Amino acid sequence: MIAALIYLQYHSFRNRLVSRFKRLQQPKYLIGAVVGGLYFYFYFFRYLFRGFGGRPMANLAVSPEHLQLFESGGALILFVIVLLAWIIPHERAALTFTEAEVAFLFPAPVSRRTLIHFKLLRSQLRIFFSVLLLTFFSRRFGGNAWIHGFGWWLMLSTLNLHFLGSSFARTMLLDHGISNRLRRLLVFGLALALAGGVWMWAKQTLPALGPADTANPAAMLDYAQRVLTTGPALYLLFSFRLMVRPFFAPDAPAFFDALPPVLLLFLLHYLWVIYSDVAFEEASVEASQKLAARVAAVRAGNWRGMKENQKARRPWFKLTATGPAATALFWKNLIGVGQVFSVRLGITILVVLVIFGFALNGQVHRQGISIVVAFFVAIALVYSLLLGPQVLRLDFRNDLPLADILKTFPLRGWQIALGEILAPVVVLVAFQWLLLLVGAGLLFCLPVKQEALFLAIALGAAFLLPVLDLLLLLIPNAAVLLFPSWIQTGRDSPRGIETTGQRLIFALGQMLVLVLALLPAAAAFVGVFFLLNFTLGPAVAVPAAALAATMVLAAEAGLGVMLLGKLFERFDVTEEQTS
Amino acid sequence: MVQVEGLTKLYGEFVAVNELSFAVQPGEVMGLVGPNGAGKTTTLRCLSGIIPPTRGTVRVGGHDIVRDAIAAKQQLAFFTDEPRLFDYLTVWQHLNFVARIYQVPDYERTGRELLEELEIANKRDALPGELSRGMKQKLAIACGLLHSPKVIYFDEPLTGLDPLGIRRMKDSILKRARDGAAIIISSHLLHLVQEICSRLLILKNGRKIIDGTLDEVTRKFSEQPGDANLEEIFFRATSEPGPGAPAGPPPLPH
Numbered sequence: 001m002i003a004a005l006i007y008l009q010y011h012s013f014r015n016r017l018v019s020r021f022k023r024l025q026q027p028k029y030l031i032g033a034v035v036g037g038l039y040f041y042f043y044f045f046r047y048l049f050r051g052f053g054g055r056p057m058a059n060l061a062v063s064p065e066h067l068q069l070f071e072s073g074g075a076l077i078l079f080v081i082v083l084l085a086w087i088i089p090h091e092r093a094a095l096t097f098t099e100a101e102v103a104f105l106f107p108a109p110v111s112r113r114t115l116i117h118f119k120l121l122r123s124q125l126r127i128f129f130s131v132l133l134l135t136f137f138s139r140r141f142g143g144n145a146w147i148h149g150f151g152w153w154l155m156l157s158t159l160n161l162h163f164l165g166s167s168f169a170r171t172m173l174l175d176h177g178i179s180n181r182l183r184r185l186l187v188f189g190l191a192l193a194l195a196g197g198v199w200m201w202a203k204q205t206l207p208a209l210g211p212a213d214t215a216n217p218a219a220m221l222d223y224a225q226r227v228l229t230t231g232p233a234l235y236l237l238f239s240f241r242l243m244v245r246p247f248f249a250p251d252a253p254a255f256f257d258a259l260p261p262v263l264l265l266f267l268l269h270y271l272w273v274i275y276s277d278v279a280f281e282e283a284s285v286e287a288s289q290k291l292a293a294r295v296a297a298v299r300a301g302n303w304r305g306m307k308e309n310q311k312a313r314r315p316w317f318k319l320t321a322t323g324p325a326a327t328a329l330f331w332k333n334l335i336g337v338g339q340v341f342s343v344r345l346g347i348t349i350l351v352v353l354v355i356f357g358f359a360l361n362g363q364v365h366r367q368g369i370s371i372v373v374a375f376f377v378a379i380a381l382v383y384s385l386l387l388g389p390q391v392l393r394l395d396f397r398n399d400l401p402l403a404d405i406l407k408t409f410p411l412r413g414w415q416i417a418l419g420e421i422l423a424p425v426v427v428l429v430a431f432q433w434l435l436l437l438v439g440a441g442l443l444f445c446l447p448v449k450q451e452a453l454f455l456a457i458a459l460g461a462a463f464l465l466p467v468l469d470l471l472l473l474l475i476p477n478a479a480v481l482l483f484p485s486w487i488q489t490g491r492d493s494p495r496g497i498e499t500t501g502q503r504l505i506f507a508l509g510q511m512l513v514l515v516l517a518l519l520p521a522a523a524a525f526v527g528v529f530f531l532l533n534f535t536l537g538p539a540v541a542v543p544a545a546a547l548a549a550t551m552v553l554a555a556e557a558g559l560g561v562m563l564l565g566k567l568f569e570r571f572d573v574t575e576e577q578t579s
Numbered sequence: 580m581v582q583v584e585g586l587t588k589l590y591g592e593f594v595a596v597n598e599l600s601f602a603v604q605p606g607e608v609m610g611l612v613g614p615n616g617a618g619k620t621t622t623l624r625c626l627s628g629i630i631p632p633t634r635g636t637v638r639v640g641g642h643d644i645v646r647d648a649i650a651a652k653q654q655l656a657f658f659t660d661e662p663r664l665f666d667y668l669t670v671w672q673h674l675n676f677v678a679r680i681y682q683v684p685d686y687e688r689t690g691r692e693l694l695e696e697l698e699i700a701n702k703r704d705a706l707p708g709e710l711s712r713g714m715k716q717k718l719a720i721a722c723g724l725l726h727s728p729k730v731i732y733f734d735e736p737l738t739g740l741d742p743l744g745i746r747r748m749k750d751s752i753l754k755r756a757r758d759g760a761a762i763i764i765s766s767h768l769l770h771l772v773q774e775i776c777s778r779l780l781i782l783k784n785g786r787k788i789i790d791g792t793l794d795e796v797t798r799k800f801s802e803q804p805g806d807a808n809l810e811e812i813f814f815r816a817t818s819e820p821g822p823g824a825p826a827g828p829p830p831l832p833h
Contacts (some may be wrong), residue, residue, distance in 0.1 A: 312669045312706050321678040321686050328679035332665060332672075405663045407629045409680050410652035572630050577593045 005118040038502025072228035151247025161269035168276035311337035329419025333394040392424035413565030452539040460546025467553035472561040481567040525549040554576035580761035586633035597785040610772035611765040613782035619765040627657040656723035660735040662715040664707040681726035692720040712739035773809040
C-alpha cells in the first residue's frame with residue numbers, strides 16, 4: 001500500500017517540477033529565475049562549499065570553550081519550541097491532507113498507520129527544502145555544510161515527530177476530559193516552576209551580577225553559560241542538548257559520536273507517533289476542507305479569506321447615500337483596515353519598536369525614557385514610510401480580483417483610483433502625524449537647545465508626509481495594474497526562485513521610480529531653503545522649503561492618480577485571466 | 580434599451596466575439612445560449628463595460644458604453660455566475676456602499692424590502708464568509724437591484740440556488756421585465772430559457788447563429804411545426820456535422 005502512496009508523492013513532486021521548468025518558457029519567469037538564482041548564489045550558495053571562491057561572511061565556527069554555550073543556547077531554543085507546542089495549539093490531532101487525498105485515501109482500504117507514514121513521508125519533502133535553506137544560511141557563518149545539513153535534518157525531523165506526537169497526546173487528554181485550558185495551565189505552571197527553580201538555584205549558587213557585568217557582554221555570556229551548563233538547567237536541557245550536538249560538531253568524528261543518542265531520540269519519537277492510537281480522520285477531513293477553502297480564497301484573490309474568525313467591523317464614519325461616489329470606496333477600504341489591523345498586531349508592533357528603541361538607546365547614551373521615546377518615534381516614522389505602503393494593501397492590490405465588479409460602477413477611472421488608495425494614505429498619515437506630535441511634545445522634556453528648528457522640521461515633515469505617502473502608494477498600485485501577472489495579487493501564487501527574482505526586480509523598479517519622482521521635489525526644497533535660509537533663518541526656511549516640495553509632490557501625485565485611473569480604465573480583466 | 584452593432588472582441592488573433600448585432604427592448608427577456616467557449620460571458624462583459632470591445636458599439640439606454648460609460652453604467656446591473664462580494668463588508672454595509680456608488684437616496688427602505696423579499700433580512704450584520712452560496716447570490720442580487728436598473732444581465736443566475744430560490748429568481752426576473760427592464764440571461768439551462776425568455780440568441784465560436792423570438796427560432800429549426808423543444812433546437816443550431824454524418828444532437832444513452 002505504501003508503494004502507491006510513494007508513487008503519488010513521487011509523481012506529484014515530479015509533475016510540479018516539470019511544470020515549474022515549463023513555466024520558464026515565459027520571459028517573466030525566466031528573467032525572474034535568472035535574477036532569483038543570482039540572488040541565491042551570491043547571498044547563500046557560494047558560501048555552501050569552499051573552493052567556489054566564496055568565503056564565510058563571518059567565521060563563527062564554535063570554539064571548544066564556547067561549544068557548551070552554543071549547545072545550551074540551541075537546546076534552550078528547542079526547549080521553548082517544544083514547550084509552546086504543548087501550550088499554544090488547541091485543536092484535536094489532524095493530519096493535514098488535501099481534499100483529493102481525503103477523497104481517495106480515507107474511503108480506501110488504507111490503515112491509519114499507513115496514513116501516518118504517508119504524512120511523515122510527505123513532510124520529509126518540506127523538511128528537505130527547509131534544511132537546504134537553513135544550511136545555505138548557517139553555512140555563511142562557517143562550519144561544514146554536510147554536518148550542518150544533517151544536523152538541521154535531525155532537529156527538524158525529530159521536532160516534526162514531536163509535534164505530531166504532542167497533537168495525538170493532546171487529543172487523548174481531551175478524550176479523557178482534560179480541557180485545553182487545564183492542559184495549558186498545567187504545562188505553563190510546570191514551565192514556570194522549572195524556570196523558578198533554575199532562577200533560585202542561580203541566585204543561591206552563582207555570584208550575583210554587578211552593574212559593571214550587565215554592561216559587559218562577555219560577562220553576561222559567561223554567566224549565561226554557567227546557568228545553563230551547571231545545576232538544574234544542565235539536566236533540564238539534557239535531551240535537547242543531545243539534539244543540537246551533531247549540528248555543532250566541529251568535524252566528522254565528533255558528528256558520528258553525537259549521532260547515536262539523537263537517532264535513539266528520533267526512533268523513540270517515531271514509535272510514539274506510530275503506536276499512538278488516536279482517531280484523527282474527522283479532524284483531518286475538517287482541516288482539509290479549511291485548507292481547500294483557504295487555497296480557493298487565495299486563488300480567487302481573497303487573501304483575507306485565509307483569516308479565520310473574521311469579524312464584522314463598524315464603519316469609521318457614516319456613509320450617506322449622496323455625495324462624491326468615490327467616498328464609498330474610501331469608506332469600504334477603511335472598514336477593511338480594521339480587519340488587517342487588530343489590537344494584537346498593534347501591540348506587537350509597539351513592543352518590537354520599543355525593544356528596538358531600547359536596544360539602540362543602549363548603544364548611544366542614556367538620558368531617560370524621553371530619549372527612548374524619541375528613538376521610538378524616529379524609528380516608527382522611518383518604518384511607516386518603508387513598510388506602511390507594503391503592509392496597508394487595502395487598495396488595488398487587494399481589490400484587483402474584483403476589478404470586473406469595480407468596472408461596472410458608474411465612476412471614472414481616476415475616481416476609482418483615488419477612492420481605492422485613499423484609505424491607506426489616511427491611516428498612514430494619521431499614524432505619522434501622531435508620531436510627529438509625540439516627537440514635538442518630547443522637545444519640552446529633552447535638553448534640546450534648538451527647539452524652533454526641531455519644530456520647523458516636524459512642521460515640514462507634517463506637510464510632506466501625506467503627499468509622500470500618496471506617492472509611495474501610487475507606485476505599487478500602478479505596478480499592479482501595469483504588470484498584474486508579475487505582482488502577485490492572489491489570483492495565482494506561484495512560488496520559487498523565479499518569484500523571488502520577480503519581487504527583487506520590482507523592488508528595485510519601485511525604488512528607481514520613487515527616486516525619479518523625488519528629484520524635482522528635492523530640487524524645489526533645496527532652492528527654497530537656500531533662498532530663505534540666509535534671510536529668515538532655518539526655522540522659517542525648512543517649513544517653507546518643505547511646503548514647496550509638497551506642492552511639487554502634490555502635482556506629481558495628482559498626475560499619478562489620473563494616470564492610475566487611465567490604467568484602470570484600460571485594464572482588461574479577461575486578457576489577464578487568459579494570459 | 581440595449582443596442583449592439585458589430586460587436587467584436589479579439590484577444591490577440593483569437594476572435595472571442597465576431598460582428599455581433601442585436602437589440603433588446605424594454606420588457607424583453609433575451610436568452611443568450613451557446614456551447615462552452617461560444618463567447619457568452621465575453622459578450623456580457625463587453626455589454627456591461629467591464630472590458631472594452633475591439634470593434635462595434637454597445638448602447639445602453641441610448642448611451643454608448645465606451646464614450647458615455649457613466650450614464651450607461653448608471654442604468655445597468657450585471658450579475659456574475661459567482662457572487663463577487665467584499666469579504667469585510669456586512670450584508671447591510673454592502674447595500675450602504677452600493678447606495679453611495681449609485682446615489683440611491685432612499686436606499687434604506689428599498690434595501691430593507693429587498694432583503695425581506697430575498698429572505699436574508701436576518702443576515703443583515705453577517706459577513707459574506709458567514710453566508711451560504713445561495714445567500715451570497717441573494718446579496719449580490721439585492722446590491723444589483725438597489726438602484727432599480729433598467730438593463731439587467733444575468734450570467735447563470737440559478738447557480739447555487741435551492742428550488743425555492745430558483746422559483747423566486749424566475750418570478751423576480753419576470754417581474755423586472757414586466758416593470759420595463761430589458762434583461763439578458765446567459766445560461767446553459769435551456770428549460771429556464773424556454774420558460775422565461777421571450778427572445779433567444781444562439782452563439783457559437785463568437786458568431787451569432789440566430790436571434791429572434793422563441794417562435795421564430797423554433798420555426799427555423801423545426802422540420803415540422805411543434806416537433807422540437809429548445810434542447811433539440813440548440814443541438815440542431817450548434818451541431819457541426821462532419822462529412823456524411825447526420826445533423827443533430829449526440830444520441831442519448833439507453
